[in-house]
Every structure is written in structure tokens, then in C-alpha cells.
Amino acid sequence: MRRQIPLLLTAIVGFVYIIQFFIPHRPFNIFEHLFTDWFLIIAACAIWLGVLNLLKLSLEKVYKRGKDWPYSVVTVAGFLLITIAGFFFSGGRQFQNPGTPFDYIYVNIFTPLSATMFALLAFFVASASYRAFRARTREATLLLLAGFFVMLGRVPVGDLITQWLPVGYRLSNLTDWIMNVPQTAGQRAIMIGIALGIMSTSLRVILGIERTITGGE
């Protein structure tokens, strides 16, 4: 019972989405609309689950005075700060409007932190590429050259050092060509491969061949 019902549920929902694509009429379109709303509600609960789990773990750490527990206090405080501002002091459904306390926290705390966190990756990527990029084989050389030309062609200095070449043959043009032709070709092969992989996996899940979602093997 604990295994069969989830499998049945997966199959019904999956088939409804597939059938409504080919028969976009009643009752399938109604079911599809309803299931999409249900999906969003359950997905919201899944996000809540993740957040509540984070809080549970943080509070447990504080309670047990685990390693670096004061930082867990900061996590909980940050959560409470934006949550209380969003639920009680930001005008309900207009919580994201400019000027609300929620928006203030978003603009002055969340945005700088997230933007800097992602910007930091520039250094790590540069450091990793310095270690990993060695033109030892033909494939590695191609990887290195493509990356090098794309990076150099995207900044003004790229065109500056190829200024002696006629317009249309400078580094930025080479970069555009790499991005539009060989890169697009490789990307298409990857996308088609991914699509076929996802389609076959989806079918396995819907038909109940793939059962790991129910906790079994």
C-alpha cells in the first residue's frame, strides 16, 4: 500500500500531462490546469519543508552547543528577520513593493550577499582553470583555445590587439562565430541527448519501472 499508491499517483499524473498535449480538450485540459496548481502548492510545501528542516537543524545545533553554533543563531535570526518583515510589516500581498521592509532587506542584505557570493566564483573558476587547463591533448587544446578566445573576445582589449585586422575579422567576430556555429552545434547535440535521456527516464518513472521514488530499489 505504501509503495503502490505513490506509483499509481505518479502514473496518473504523468499520463494526464502527456495526454493533454495530444488532446488539449475536456477533461484533460481541466485536469492539467488543476494538477499544475496542485503541483505549485505541493512544491511550495516542499520548499517550506526544506526551510523548516534547516531551522530544525540550526536550532538543534544551538541547543546542543555544536561546533560553530553562534553562526546557527545568525541563520535563524536572518530567517526570522525577513520572515517577520514579510508577513507582518510589508502590507500582505504587496510585500515586494519598493519601500516595504521586506524589499529593504532584499535590496540591502539579500542582493549584495548573493551577488558577491556568485562573483566570488570568478576567482575559484580562474584558479581551477589554471590548474586544469593544460594543452596536453588535442581535445584539451581545443577546450583551452575556445575558452581563451571567448573570454578575450568579450572584452574591449580583444578587439584592441586585433585592430590591424579588417573589420569583421577581429577577435570579437571570431568569438561570435565560435558561439554561433561550433558551440551551437555541440550544444544542440548535448540538448538532443539530454532530451532523449529525460524522455526515456520520464517514461520509466511514469510506467513504474523506475521505483526509487517510493523508497524501494
Add this chain to the structure above:
Amino acid sequence: MDSVFSNTLAAILTIGIISFLYKDNPLYKFCESLFIGVSAGYWFVQQYYANLLPKLFDNLGITRLLGAENVADGALQNLFVRGQWDENLLYLIAGILGVMMLLRLVPQIGWMSRWPMAFIVGSIAGLYFITYFQSNAMRQMQNTILPLNSFNNLVLIVGTVTGIIYFYFSKEHKGAFGGAARVGIYFLMVTFGASFGYTVMSRMSLLIGRLDFLFGTWLGLVK
């Protein structure tokens, strides 16, 4: 005054994260923990107002029941006040599944979260089957069917076909097939290199944005 405080706050947090480049330190750990907490809170509030409130509580009439005046009657009002069946009552099932998802936090009855999980997996499987078939498989194949009247078109066709051949593992990569797969690897390497360069540049532009904020908006050194 307010903007000075806001900018200083944002600048301290920016410097806190950047300080990790020197080494792991208490200021970075503080900023990292704050980021985790604030992100979690942001999604908590956002999901409530974007999905739970309009799709679940409004449709069922719970918002109205709790005294909200600018919201229309929901399914519960229609059923119990007017005695009419309202198809929005079906959202109760989604609500129950949502609660079952949250029950994962209670280890004794955590298995109940398999039902909503199965719903999510089924939805994603059905939806992805269609969207990937349409946009990734068919559309990409359609765009690759080009006239062989230019060098670029030739490169596009050869690159796509040989790339797909490389991903075909049911036949051993030997002979002409292996040669084609080898060409496919070359195209894939160019793709990975270009994607890498593109990613680095996007991260760089983010970094420039933060430095511009620090030296321009905050300190006023860059005009």
C-alpha cells in the same frame, strides 16, 4: 542618511563575503550564515504569497474565513453558506498532500511524504516528457535541417550529427563510426570551452558590479 546606512550595510556584507579570498574567517562565516537564513526566509515568504495564499487559501475560502475583506468567497463559503458544490474544493486534496509533505519532519510518519513526492515526480516526468520532446529534441533537429549552401551550415550539421554519434553508446566506437564520434568530441570540447569562457565572463561582470558598488556607490571614488 538612510541611503548611507543602507549602502554601508550592503558594503560590509560585500566585503565580508570577499574576505574569504584571504582565508576562512569569522566575518565571512557570519555573512554566509546570514545569507543562508535570509535566503530561506525569502523563499518561505515568497512561496506563501505566490502560491499557497492565492491558489490554496483563497480558492478554499480560508482567507475569507479569517476575516480578509478584499477577497472573493471561496469553496467553503459556497458549500456551507450557499449549499453549492464548488470545484475549488478539490484544492483541499492539494492542501492535504502539502501537509503530508511537511510530515517528513516527523520521523514516525515520514513515509506519508511519499505520496506528494510521487505527485511531484509524476508531474515533472509528464511535463518534461512533453517540453523536452518539443523544445530540445524536435526544435533542435528542425533547426539543424539546413541547406548545404554555406560553410557555417556545414559545420552546424556535421557538429550536431557527430556530437549525437558520440552520445550513442549502443555501438562500439570503431571504424567510421568511431571517427565520427572523435569529430563529435572535438565539437563538444569547443562547446565546453566556449561555455566555460562565457561563464567566467558572466561571473566577472558580477564581480565588476560589486566592485563598482564598493568604489562608486559606497565610497564615491569612481564616477
